[in-house]
Amino acid sequence: MAKMLRAGVMGLGGISGVHLQQYSQAEGVDLVAGADLRPAAVEAAVDKYGITGYADWRDMLDQADLDVVSVCTPPFLHREMALEAMSRGVHVICEKPIAASTEDAEAMAEAARTSKALLMIAYCHRWHPTILKTKELIDDGTLGKPLLYRCAFAGWIEFADNHRAVKSMSGGGALMDNGSHAADIYQFLLGKIANVSCRAGTRVQAMETDDEAVMIFEGENGCYGEILVGYSLPGDHTEFKIVGENGVLRLADYFGGPVKFQPKGSGDWIDHAITPGDRFEGEFANFLAAVRGEAQLISTAETALHIHRVVTAAYADAESKGVAVPR
Template identity: 35%
Template sequence: MSKIKVGVIGCGSIAKHRHLPEYANNNNVEIIAVCDIVKERVSEIAKEYQAIAYTDYEELLANPEVDAVSVCTPNYLHAPISIAALQAGKHVLCEKPMATSIKDAEQMIEAAKESNKKLMIAHNQRFVPSHQKARQLIEKGEVGKIYSFRTAFGHGGPEGWSADGVNSWFFKKEQAYIGALGDLGVHKTDLLRFILGEEFTDVGAFVETSSKENADVDDTAVCVLKTESGIIGTLAASWSYVSKEDNSTIIYGENAILRLEDDPVNSLVVQYKNGEVVKYELGGIQTNDAGGQTNTQVIDQFVSALIENTEPVVNGEEGYKSLKVVLAALQSSETRQITSL
């Protein structure tokens, strides 16, 4: 079978550390085009991957050789570029958050339907082994009724990770629209929806900019969430955790407590009601600290959906449902009221 020819639009850190190396490691893919508005950056990447360099994404999309693209740009460009790519007949893997408004997300889903092309959103938390295992235990009924949860995703902020450091687009409202909630919080809303197997119905949130002087977006957010069956819990998303990254989730059930990514060695610890404790060493979650060399599986999942002509696991609808929760959290913080989804 001929290889899938891929273009990557936006050559910042997420492309450099995740998309490009993971495409390069997939035998079914050939990276043929890369695009970035920073000419030096894209020239360097193009040389490394022997791809054509573009500084205008429309020119890349006009290349008939390109079958699929990754959209790794600042948030405000996710929707317009994804829609243009789908309309140009390309499959799309878009970074999260998929869009900065409900309307834009809906238009992306519509464009995928109309063009009959795949749209996947790069939510990688579902593919983490401990998260998969937790979902299985819950599905099998081993944990019993779920009462509550708490989840956090926080680190010192994008300046340590983003290609532009402290001058990063992440801190600028007109380019990012949403800060830590869109960068980290949306990963956790997606994860919780996946693990609990339920949708959220209500969100209350406090959202602040307290640690970043150069930001006009949120850098610290704490949300209270409720699902359709009445499971309640908290979600914290922050760029103000100055030491080790926190990426943990704890699920409190009738028969057991599940601790995910909460212990440095055992990625899942199950504490049963009867006092028994089971520890699983399933391999860690990908962190920005580790140089990000572990495979997130996002690319492999996207590629296999293209090869097998199946619906991507995290399709546009899934990305949309996860986005809705963080946008509702922003609304709740602004109105000082619980937002119903």
């Protein structure tokens, strides 16, 4: 029987619930430890999962004899935590975005290239059932040459007191947080992004970072793209569409499916049913299989570094405000 993998989690806030749950239900994994600065967060995880809790993540690495660890802290801590774990031979699944600065993102990608320990960046939408079905319809030629990509992840979330509101902790607001998901979905489906333009600003909430952003771009394959994100918009604006030479792919319900396809010249929509599943289950299955040497990582430090560069370039363009219209 394969060796049980001893798992721990650094940072026991919002997203850690997914990591704790996935480890606790995965076969061949023993969830043994968790660390957080906040005693209440440690206590809650200890009570729920029967793990050993730590106030200091370095003590956890020293004492818990981990094989795999999750980094679930704000982005400015990702580099220090991930690289320390990897230097001890512990495989890492680190939350997105990869880091808060380009220097950190590049250091993490370099470590991933040279270390024996694996580093996955948790861009979970790569395992989302509607995205997987969309990928099938692109890869089998149904869509044809891609012409236009549009993804909106926008609505209302209060983040004024959150790490996402502080540039040095997060690297950016709505565009770095949710726009990076939308850009990574493009990368997963259609390839790398060649150039970007952007408007990003702080419109409503008391934040240092952007609470609304619109990014347009061109893929290396010539496809034009548009990403709209926001924390401060009334209503839900989740929208996903790709237009290709052969027709239009659209998700009427991003989370539930089906994937709809309208062939060129037809008014009818064909529904493609999704294979039911859970993006986090898929993500952890890939990470654990890669750790066991049975699969390649699907979301890597390299792909996440590309997304960091895309978002950083978009912020730089947003500063310039484009070409002023003559009055």
